[in-house]
Amino acid sequence: MAPSSASSNLVVFCSLILSAVAAVVKYDFNISWVTAQPDGSSRPTIGINGAWPIPQITANVGDRVIINAVNGLGNQTTSLHFHGLYMNGTPHMDGPVSVTQCTIPPGGSFVYDFNIDQPGTYWYHSHDSGQYPDGLRGALIVKDPDSPYKDQYDEELVLTLSDWYHDQMPPLISRFMSYANPTGAEPVPNSALMNETQNLDIKVEPGKTYMFRIINIGAFAAQYLWFEGHTMKIVEVDGIYTEAAKADMIYLTAAQRYSVLITTKDDASSNFAIVGSMDQDLFDVIPPNLNPNVTGWLVYSDSAPRPTPAFVEAFEPFDDFTLVPYDKLPLFADPDYSIKLDVKMDNLGDGANYAWFNNVTYVRPKVNTLYTALTSGKLATNPAVYGEHTNPFVLEKDQIVEIVLNNMDPGKHPFHLHGHAFQTVSRSEEEAGIYAYNETFPEYPMRRDTVMVRPNGNMVLRFKADNPGIWLFHCHIEWHVASGLVATLVERPLDLQNTLSLAGSPYASPNSSALAIPNSHIEACTKQDISIAGNAAGNQ
Numbered sequence: 001m002a003p004s005s006a007s008s009n010l011v012v013f014c015s016l017i018l019s020a021v022a023a024v025v026k027y028d029f030n031i032s033w034v035t036a037q038p039d040g041s042s043r044p045t046i047g048i049n050g051a052w053p054i055p056q057i058t059a060n061v062g063d064r065v066i067i068n069a070v071n072g073l074g075n076q077t078t079s080l081h082f083h084g085l086y087m088n089g090t091p092h093m094d095g096p097v098s099v100t101q102c103t104i105p106p107g108g109s110f111v112y113d114f115n116i117d118q119p120g121t122y123w124y125h126s127h128d129s130g131q132y133p134d135g136l137r138g139a140l141i142v143k144d145p146d147s148p149y150k151d152q153y154d155e156e157l158v159l160t161l162s163d164w165y166h167d168q169m170p171p172l173i174s175r176f177m178s179y180a181n182p183t184g185a186e187p188v189p190n191s192a193l194m195n196e197t198q199n200l201d202i203k204v205e206p207g208k209t210y211m212f213r214i215i216n217i218g219a220f221a222a223q224y225l226w227f228e229g230h231t232m233k234i235v236e237v238d239g240i241y242t243e244a245a246k247a248d249m250i251y252l253t254a255a256q257r258y259s260v261l262i263t264t265k266d267d268a269s270s271n272f273a274i275v276g277s278m279d280q281d282l283f284d285v286i287p288p289n290l291n292p293n294v295t296g297w298l299v300y301s302d303s304a305p306r307p308t309p310a311f312v313e314a315f316e317p318f319d320d321f322t323l324v325p326y327d328k329l330p331l332f333a334d335p336d337y338s339i340k341l342d343v344k345m346d347n348l349g350d351g352a353n354y355a356w357f358n359n360v361t362y363v364r365p366k367v368n369t370l371y372t373a374l375t376s377g378k379l380a381t382n383p384a385v386y387g388e389h390t391n392p393f394v395l396e397k398d399q400i401v402e403i404v405l406n407n408m409d410p411g412k413h414p415f416h417l418h419g420h421a422f423q424t425v426s427r428s429e430e431e432a433g434i435y436a437y438n439e440t441f442p443e444y445p446m447r448r449d450t451v452m453v454r455p456n457g458n459m460v461l462r463f464k465a466d467n468p469g470i471w472l473f474h475c476h477i478e479w480h481v482a483s484g485l486v487a488t489l490v491e492r493p494l495d496l497q498n499t500l501s502l503a504g505s506p507y508a509s510p511n512s513s514a515l516a517i518p519n520s521h522i523e524a525c526t527k528q529d530i531s532i533a534g535n536a537a538g539n540q
Contacts, residue, residue: 091469120239387536
């Protein structure tokens with residue numbers, strides 16, 4: 001569905017000065033079931049407005065985006081999260097269930113309303129009960145008229161990579177979390193997709209430069225990606241412009257994004273394969289009939305054959321740790337607050353497999369964490385009110401926060417931080433063990449919002465606490481979210497009480513200019529008998 005816009009380029013005259021006014025971009029989304037068969041196997045899929053793949057959200061820097069979401073699924077709740085957007089000033093629009101909102105019940109409606117002040121390549125997806133791999137996932141693109149690379153390409157193209165399951169997520173999660181799966185073997189996808197299909201044609205013209213916005217919207221599988229006969233020039237990762245870097249192959253974990261420039265050949269007589277290959281190191285058992293690859297083509301000529309991809313002896317992707325941000329933001333100073341998170345996966349008393357940080361597995365609170373922060377008064381700075389099993393850490397204004405992540409698991413994990421992009425100041429090799437506090441940090445560390453820690457390795461991240469909100473830090477393998485590999489960063493809760501208000505309730509902010517949380521958000525809770533006040537257990 002195309003967006004309706006208050007104006008695509010609204011111009012007003014004021015004091016004889018011509019000034020552009022940002023647009024209001026509106027989408028009406030009816031989230032409902034459709035039938036899809038992207039790899040030939042038909043199954044129920046979550047679409048929007050009767051179609052799948054779901055629509056791309058497109059805006060310009062400075063635009064206001066309003067999404068009127070209706071849950072037409074009938075048998076499931078839902079939500080929308082806008083991955084990579086910092087939601088500055090509107091943290092209640094972030095979307096994770098039991099964190100910033102209640103689930104949208106069947107038949108319910110919900111308004112997302114936020115301004116976008118950051119350019120780049122993002123995506124949106126459900127953040128409720130492991131739902132998005134059933135189809136509720138799509139690209140979100142923020143165009144930038146001031147991009148440092150705007151004069152270096154002729155056209156933009158969006159390319160998504162994903163994994164696909166023939167079974168729906170509720171039964172898959174049930175089997176994954178069962179005592180019958182004590183090793184925690186994650187379900188292996190049935191296939192890989194490219195733009196939610198296979199055998200994709202991308203028509204190109206000779207002698208042009210294209211900017212490909214590449215997004216891994218998968219649930220589990222990282223993918224290697226390469227364009228045969230063409231070199232990529234990386235110019236953005238996760239919404240952060242980088243100094244240009246050449247690459248023949250890149251590696252995208254679930255939730256990562258790249259923008260790359262590709263210049264086509266002058267000769268239009270041949271077509272070239274685009275190959276995505278799922279990282280099979282992530283799979284405990286590789287099914288004998290699994291095809292880990294998905295192939296598309298740069299099509300110069302419709303009459304020329306689509307070549308079979310050449311065999312690759314070894315995967316040698318570009319190392320994203322070596323990227324330098326275009327703005328050359330220096331390494332943040334020594335941290336004011338260091339958070340050590342040890343990653344483990346094992347069984348608990350019920351025999352099922354779980355994941356945890358610091359021996360705590362995440363459990364949803366009875367009251368949304370944001371609403372606990374808004375209704376707890378001065379106690380909002382006490383992590384205890386958010387519940388031990390939300391893994392809460394309370395951050396103060398403008399602290400330099402360091403996360404030291406020790407992966408005590410033999411698997412790869414892509415970790416994502418809501419509300420921020422972090423500096424990746426250290427990342428070990430495999431089997432390096434816990435962080436030894438003896439690394440030399442880069443002068444201008446790579447920034448992004450999703451990064452992979454290697455098996456039995458470690459990494460160190462830094463960011464500045466300059467965005468009040470409730471922000472999750474979690475593994476973006478959806479199976480590991482289900483098993484509890486989640487922590488909660490409660491950033492400046494007293495500032496939240498002064499800027500957000502549960503208006504019309506006994507818990508309204510004393511600040512009359514505080515932004516009111518919309519009625520649709522409150523109704524989503526009250527219609528399901530979910531309290532909007534109190535600590536994690538629902539106690540006043």
